[in-house]
Amino acid sequence: MSLPQKRFYRQRAHSNPIADHCFDYPQTPALMDWSKYYPEKFKECAESPPTVEFADIGCGYGGLLITLSPMFPNSLMIGMEIRVKVSDYVMDRIAALRTQNPSEYQNIACLRTNAMKYLPNYFRKGQLKKIFFLYPDPHFKKAKHKWRIVNQSLLAEYAYVLSEGGIVYTVTDVKDLHEWMVQHFEEHPLFSRISDEELKLDPIIEKLYSSTEEGQKVSRNNGDKFLAVFRRIKDPLVIV
Numbered sequence: 001m002s003l004p005q006k007r008f009y010r011q012r013a014h015s016n017p018i019a020d021h022c023f024d025y026p027q028t029p030a031l032m033d034w035s036k037y038y039p040e041k042f043k044e045c046a047e048s049p050p051t052v053e054f055a056d057i058g059c060g061y062g063g064l065l066i067t068l069s070p071m072f073p074n075s076l077m078i079g080m081e082i083r084v085k086v087s088d089y090v091m092d093r094i095a096a097l098r099t100q101n102p103s104e105y106q107n108i109a110c111l112r113t114n115a116m117k118y119l120p121n122y123f124r125k126g127q128l129k130k131i132f133f134l135y136p137d138p139h140f141k142k143a144k145h146k147w148r149i150v151n152q153s154l155l156a157e158y159a160y161v162l163s164e165g166g167i168v169y170t171v172t173d174v175k176d177l178h179e180w181m182v183q184h185f186e187e188h189p190l191f192s193r194i195s196d197e198e199l200k201l202d203p204i205i206e207k208l209y210s211s212t213e214e215g216q217k218v219s220r221n222n223g224d225k226f227l228a229v230f231r232r233i234k235d236p237l238v239i240v
C-alpha cells in the first residue's frame, strides 16, 4: 500500500464549526469502541485494554501524530479532524505506514469529528494526559471569535477530560490568537502556564514547530510561531 497523495484530499477550510453536526459519535465514552482504531495494541493488551491519552485537536494532515508515534510507543494518540477529506487522508496515511512498517504506527489513529461539540462523548473525566492545538483556525473577525477552538466554555471541557497534571500545548503564528489563548487559559482556575525554563526539559516542544503541515507552511513564509503551554492543575474547590 503506497502513501496517499495529499492533492487528492484537499478541502477548503471549514467555515462554521458550530453548524457542523456529526452523527456517529458515542453517547458516552463507555460506548466508544477504540479497538478498531488500534487493533494491534488491543490484541497485545487483551486483558487490560489501553486508553487514549493524547488528543491532537484539529490534527489537519496528521504530521504531529506521525512524529510523536515512535516517541511514545506505549501511548495511544488520536487526531480529531472536522474536514472529511482531510481526516480520510490521515486515516489512509496511517494505514499505509502500518502496512509498510507493521510493528510501527499502531498507537495513532484519526477520527472525523467536531471536537468543539463532542469531546466529552469520547473521553472520560481525567482520561487525557496531553491535548494539542497546533495552528488552530484564527477566525480573525470579532463576530467569528465564538468559533475559536479555545474559548471559556470549551476550556471547561478540556479541564474535564484532562488528568490533573495533564498538559495543553498551543502554537500559532497569529499574535492576536496567541494572546487570546494565553488570556483564556490564564484566567481559568484549572490551568496554569508552564514556564519557559520547565519547557526546556520537554522533548515534545521542538517537534511542535515543524512536524505539522501548517507549521511547515509558516516556516516557508518566514512567519512567527508563538508557543504557550499550560498544566491542568488541581481543583482548589475539591476537598479530599
Ligand SMILES: C[S@@+](CC[C@H](N)C(=O)[O-])C[C@H]1O[C@@H](n2cnc3c(N)ncnc32)[C@H](O)[C@@H]1O
Pocket: 013, 014, 017, 057, 058, 059, 060, 061, 080, 081, 082, 083, 086, 113, 114, 115, 116, 117, 133, 134, 135, 136, 137, 149, 212, 213, 214, 215
Ligand atoms: C489551520 S489547520 C492546522 C492543522 C494542523 N494542526 C497543523 O498544524 O497542520 C486547523 C485544523 O483544525 C481543523 N478544525 C477546525 N475546527 C475543528 C473542530 N471543531 N473539530 C475538529 N477539527 C477542527 C480544521 O479542519 C483544520 O484542519
